[in-house]
Amino acid sequence: EPEVTQTPSHQVTQMGQEVILRCVPISNHLYFYWYRQILGQKVEFLVSFYNNEISEKSEIFDDQFSVERPDGSNFTLKIRSTKLEDSAMYFCASESLYEQYFGPGTRLTVT
Amino acid sequence: GENVEQHPSTLSVQEGDSAVIKCTYSDSASNYFPWYKQELGKRPQLIIDIRSNVGEKKDQRIAVTLNKTAKHFSLHITETQPEDSAVYFCAASHLSGNTPLVFGKGTRLSVIA
Numbered sequence: 001e002p003e004v005t006q007t008p009s010h011q012v013t014q015m016g017q018e019v020i021l022r023c024v025p026i027s028n029h030l031y032f033y034w035y036r037q038i039l040g041q042k043v044e045f046l047v048s049f050y051n052n053e054i055s056e057k058s059e060i061f062d063d064q065f066s067v068e069r070p071d072g073s074n075f076t077l078k079i080r081s082t083k084l085e086d087s088a089m090y091f092c093a094s095e096s097l098y099e100q101y102f103g104p105g106t107r108l109t110v111t
Numbered sequence: 112g113e114n115v116e117q118h119p120s121t122l123s124v125q126e127g128d129s130a131v132i133k134c135t136y137s138d139s140a141s142n143y144f145p146w147y148k149q150e151l152g153k154r155p156q157l158i159i160d161i162r163s164n165v166g167e168k169k170d171q172r173i174a175v176t177l178n179k180t181a182k183h184f185s186l187h188i189t190e191t192q193p194e195d196s197a198v199y200f201c202a203a204s205h206l207s208g209n210t211p212l213v214f215g216k217g218t219r220l221s222v223i224a
Binding site for chain 2: 030035041045101
C-alpha cells in the first residue's frame with residue numbers, strides 16, 4: 001500500500017538557520033498539507049496546497065514559512081530563519097476522497 | 112473557526128473491557144469526522160471516519176457514533192487489547208476536499224493486560 005514519505009526523519013539546526021523539510025505524497029493524490037505537533041500536544045494545521053498554490057494557511061504559517069512543489073513528486077516546507085519555538089514534529093499529509101494520510105514526520109530540533 | 116474538544120485526556124482500561132472517547136465540535140457546517148491512532152513516535156494513522164449522513168459506523172472492534180444535533184461524536188473500542196494502547200485523536204472537517212483537519216487534544220489510552 002503506498003504511503004507518504006518524509007525526509008529527514010530528524011533535523012537539528014541552530015536558531016536563525018534555514019531548514020527544508022521534504023515530503024513525497026502518495027502519487028495520485030491532489031491535495032497536500034503540512035501539520036505540526038509540538039511534543040505532547042495536538043496536531044495543528046499549517047498550510048494546504050493544491051494545483052501548485054497555497055489553498056489555505058493558519059496563523060502559525062507566517063512569512064518565515066513557505067511551501068513548494070518543485071517537481072511532480074516532492075512537496076517541501078521551508079522555514080527561513082528558525083526559532084526555538086519551531087521545534088516540533090512536522091507531518092506532511094496527502095488527501096484522496098477526503099481521507100488524509102500522514103507521513104512519518106520530521107522531528108525538527110532548534111538549538 | 113472550528114474548535115474540537117476531546118475527553119478524557121487519559122484512559123486506562125483492563126484488557127477485554129471497552130473504551131469510549133468523546134469529542135464535541137463547534138462548527139455545525141463540519142460534516143466529516145475522522146479518528147486517528149498515533150503510537151509513540153509514529154505517524155497518525157486513520158482508523159475510522161464518519162460522515163454526517165450516517166449516525167453510526169462500525170469496523171470490527173471499533174465503532175463511531177455521531178450526534179449532529181448535539182455536535183458530538185464518539186469512538187468505541189470493544190474487547191480492548193494491549194496493542195490498542197496509543198494516543199487517539201478525533202478531528203473535524205468539511206467534505207469539500209482540500210480542507211484542513213481540526214484536531215482534538217488527544218486521548219492516551221492504556222490497555223492493561
